[in-house]
Amino acid sequence: MTEETQAAPVHTTVVENAPIAPLTTMRVGGPAARLVTVESTYDLVDAVREVDDADEPLLVLAGGSNVVLGDEGFPGTVVHVRTEGVRVESADSCGGATVRVEAGTNWEALVERAVAEGWAGVEALSGIPGSTGATPIQNVGAYGQEVAQTVAQVRVWDRVEQQIRTFSNLDCGFTYRHSIFKGTQHRGMSRYVVLEVVFQLELADLSRPIGYADLARQLGVDLGARVPLAEAREAVLVQRRQRGMVLDETDHDTWSCGSFFTNPILTVGEFEELERRAHTVLGPDVRPPRFADPHGNVKTSAAWLIDKAGFAKGYELPGSSIPAPASLSTKHTLAVTNRGTASSSDVVALARHIRDGVERTFGVRLVNEPVLVGLEL
Known part of the structure; x- marks a missing residue:
């Protein structure tokens, strides 16, 4: 399915020869020739289209948790995605919660809110750094859950067709740590730039069935049991901290x-x-x-x-x-x-x-x- 873009207020900053390492969790790599920071979906599309039209190298960066940039830096434009927003489109006991999330929204903040709101399905993905828009690209998963289980739609900018498209879950080609967004390339980077992700989450006080043995042992339950959402989240954070997998400036x-x-x-x-x-x-x-x-x-x-x-x-x-x-x-x-x-x-x-x-x-x-x-x- 395709959609038309439309004009919107500009929320963009541009910096030449900009340091990129501080924008990544590995904290390595040289500067970008040009850093464009965008704060709206419309500006994200415009920035990517401008770089492609100029036939210049492009790197789209959000949370920076899954990239290692070379010491020489990037000889083109890095588009830094800072779009944020969570919109509940529907919520009822029959259909659950349908939640539309901007690509630049912090993933951990979204999971924290989901647990607080009683939206089950992503609690085992607590503590994962990065942005929401990156999660379907990698089909992010941990402790028995993957985002493929809750993603309903992914809205993207197609750099080849120069238009916005919406992919259903089945269209995303989800497999282990992979998707169509990771597997389809254009000029050395992904063909698709994620703009929004729509999640379909269960309205529940209890977690999805616990599917990871270490997590079940910590919680003192059998595999397949369900526990209060907050307990599941905290147990996951404990497991991740033990493995050095929760961001800490001093660690x-x-x-x-x-x-x-x-x-x-x-x-x-x-x-x-x-x-x-x-x-x-x-x-x-x-x-x-x-x-x-x-x-x-x-x-x-x-x-x-x-x-x-x-x-x-x-x-x-x-x-x-x-x-x-x-x-x-x-x-x-x-x-x-x-x-x-x-x-x-x-x-x-x-x-x-x-x-x-x-x-x-x-x-x-x-x-x-x-x-x-x-x-x-």
Whole structure:
């Protein structure tokens, strides 16, 4: 479905040679040739269209929690999305709550409000940094929930067709940490710029069924149980803080992109080969984690592979200065962290070293979750 754009008041600022690292959670990378900050959907569309019409490089940035920018910076325009707003379109016991959210709205603030309002379906996604508009791109998920379970529509600017389009849930192509918005490229970046996300949430005092074993143990309930929304949210925040996954200015374990690698999805044959290698390296009684996949494949744990390949929490690149500029989180092996002085080259060198070490040991090639701009792993 397509829509027409219309004129609106301008809420835009422009800065030349602007620092970008402070706008990201990893806090690395050089400046942008031009930074355009937009505060309305109309200005977001206009800014993107202007850059595309000029045939210049474009980077759309919102919460900055899933991007690593190269040390040389970005030689084009970074459009910083600061659009904010939450509109309840309907709320009743039959249909639940239909909530339309501007792309630049802080995700954690939205989840906090959902719990307070009694909107169930995103409580397990508490504490995730970044913007709401980024969540359908990655099909963000944690602790047994994914946004694919609650996204009703995604409204986007199509850079190819130069028009606004609305995608239904089925049109989004959601799979594990993936969507049509991530998979469809135009001139090196996504073809689609997310403008708004519409969520369909249940009106309830209780959470959706608990689907994560550690969370169930902390809450003292069985898998599949439902608990008060506020209790579910707080338990998730406890779990995330234990792993350094809740932003904290004073904690370098949170200066990261969260999980740097996705959990591998293997064919049955590939998983059997992983088991064989694990038995050889670690002993015959060791079994790699195995999780069901809806397409008949096998999902395993990237964190387990990293740890068992010899990269423990706090691991630093051999030969690093003291203190090391980058290391694995001291709380979780999946997070590559900036210890305060890292460059993007430091971050990528460590990530590459770990990826290659896992592949040598287990024959599984890890895939980075954050977008690398001006960098290659």
